[in-house]
Amino acid sequence: MSTREIEIGSNSIIIQELDNLCDSVTGRPLTGAWLWDSALILAQFMSTHFDFQNKSVLELGAGAGLPGLTAARLGATRVVLTDVKPLLPGLINNVEANGLGDRVEVRELVWGSDDLSQLSELGEFDMVIMSDVFYDPEEMVGLGKTLKRVCGTGRHTVVWAVSEVRTRTGDCLHELIMSQGFRVIELTCQLGGGCPEAFAVYELTPPMHEENFHVANT
Numbered sequence: 001m002s003t004r005e006i007e008i009g010s011n012s013i014i015i016q017e018l019d020n021l022c023d024s025v026t027g028r029p030l031t032g033a034w035l036w037d038s039a040l041i042l043a044q045f046m047s048t049h050f051d052f053q054n055k056s057v058l059e060l061g062a063g064a065g066l067p068g069l070t071a072a073r074l075g076a077t078r079v080v081l082t083d084v085k086p087l088l089p090g091l092i093n094n095v096e097a098n099g100l101g102d103r104v105e106v107r108e109l110v111w112g113s114d115d116l117s118q119l120s121e122l123g124e125f126d127m128v129i130m131s132d133v134f135y136d137p138e139e140m141v142g143l144g145k146t147l148k149r150v151c152g153t154g155r156h157t158v159v160w161a162v163s164e165v166r167t168r169t170g171d172c173l174h175e176l177i178m179s180q181g182f183r184v185i186e187l188t189c190q191l192g193g194g195c196p197e198a199f200a201v202y203e204l205t206p207p208m209h210e211e212n213f214h215v216a217n218t
Contacts, residue, residue, distance in 0.1 A: 001016055001017065001018055001019060002016070002017045002019055003015070003016050003017075003097075004016075004017065004035060006035075006040065006043070006066060008043045008044060008047050008066075008070050008073070009044075009047040009048070009074075011047070011070070011073040011074070013043075013066060013069050013070060013073060013098055014094070014097040014098055015035050015064050015065070015066055015069075015094055015097075016064075016090065016093050016094055016097060017033060017034050017035055017064060017090075018030075018033040018034075018089075018090045019033075019034075021033045021086060021087075021090070030086055030087060032061065032063040032064075032083060032084075032087050033063065033064065033087055033090050034063070034064065035063070035064045035066060036063065036131065036132050036164075037164065037199065038131040038132035038162045038163055038164050038199060039063065039064065039066045039067055039131040039132065039162075040066065041131075041162045041199050041201075042066075042067045042129060042130075042131045042160070042161075042162035042201075043066050043067045043070040045160075045162060045201055046067060046070055046071060046074065046129070046160075047070060047074060050074075050127070051075075052071050052074040052075040052076040053075040053076075054075070054076075054077050055071070055075070055076045055077065055126040055127060056076065056077065056078040056079075056123070056124065056125045056126050056127075057071040057072075057076045057078070057079045057080070057125060057126065057127045057128075057129060058079075058080050058082065058122065058125040058127070058128045058129070058150060059071075059079070059080070059081050059082065059128075059129050059130070060082055060109070060111070060128060060129075060130045060133065060143070060146065060147075061082075061083055061111075061130055061131070061132070061133045062081040062082055062083045062087075062091055063083060063087065063131075063132075064090060064091070064094060065081045065090075065091045065094045065095070065106075067129050067131055068080075068081045068104065068129065069081075069094060069095070069098055069100060069104065071127075071129070072098075072100045072103050072104050073098075073100075076103065077103060078103060078105075079100075079103060079104045079105070080104075080105045080106075080107055080122055080125075081095070081104060081105070081106050081107070082106075082107050082108065082109035082122075083108070083109070084108065084110060085108050088106055088107075088108060091106045092106050107121075107122065109122075109146070110142075111139060111142035111143045111145070111146045112141060112142025112143070112145045112146060113142075113146075119146070119149050119150060122150070124152065124157070125150065125157055126157060126158070127157065127158050127159070127160065128147065128150060128151070128157060128158070128159040128160070129159075129160050129161070130159070130160070130161040130162075131161065131162050131163070132162070132163055132164060133161060133163065134161070134163045134166075134168075134169045134172035134173060135166065135168060135169075135172070136168065136172070137168060137171040137172050137174075137175045139172075140172050140175035140176050140179075140180065141175070141179070141180070143176070144175075144176055144179075144180035144182065145180075147159060147182075147204070147206055148180075148206050148207070151206045158203070159203065159204040159205070159206070160201070160202070160203055160204075161201070161202045161204060162199060162200070162201050162202070163199065163200060163202065164198055164199050165198055165199065165200050169200075173202075176204070180207070181206075181207030182204050182205060182206060182207065183204070183205040183207075184202055184203070184204050184205075185202065185203045185205075186200050186201070186202055187200075187201045187202070187203060
C-alpha cells in the first residue's frame with residue numbers, strides 16, 4: 001500500500017492506494033484501487049466550478065475516492081462513495097485517513113443491478129460524479145440504467161464526469177446517447193495549469209430530465 005497526499009485548492013487529502021489488490025477470479029490487478037489522472041482532474045475541476053455547501057453527492061466507480069472526498073472537504077453534507085465489493089476496504093481506509101466518517105459513506109453498487117434495495121437505500125442526491133468510467137461500451141447499459149434510477153424523475157440531479165479520451169471513449173458516449181437517451185455535453189476544462197489534451201469534462205443529462213425540461217417549457 002502506498003500513501004499520497006493530494007493538494008486540491010487549499011485542501012489536503014490523503015489517498016492510500018492498494019497496490020497488490022487482484023481479482024479473485026482472473027488474478028488481474030484491480031486498477032480501480034489506484035489513483036488515476038482523471039480523478040485528479042475531476043477533483044481540481046470541482047474545487048473551482050461548484051458550490052458544495054449543504055449538497056449531497058454520489059460518486060460512481062469511486063476507486064480510491066478522491067473526487068468524493070474532495071466534495072466532502074468542500075462542504076458537502078453527505079457523500080456516498082460506491083464501487084464493487086473488493087474496492088470497498090480501500091475506500092473505507094481513505095475515509096478514515098481523512099477523518100470524514102461523519103459525512104462520507106461507503107457502499108457497494110454494481111451498475112445495472114436489479115437489486116433495487118441497493119439504490120433505494122442510497123436516497124437522493126444533488127450531484128453524481130464519475131471519473132474514468134468510459135472505458136468499455138458494454139458497461140454503458142448498466143451505467144445508464146443506474147444513472148436513470150439515481151437521478152429519478154422528480155429531482156434535478158446533475159451528473160459530471162471526467163475521462164481520459166481513449167479509442168473506446170467515443171463508443172461509450174455513443175452508447176449512452178443513442179441507446180440510453182442521454183444528452184452529453186463536452187465542456188472546456190479550465191484549470192489553473194490547463195487541462196491535458198488527453199482528458200475531457202462531460203455533463204450528462206438523463207432522458208427523463210430532458211422530458212421534464214420540455215414539459216416545463218410548453
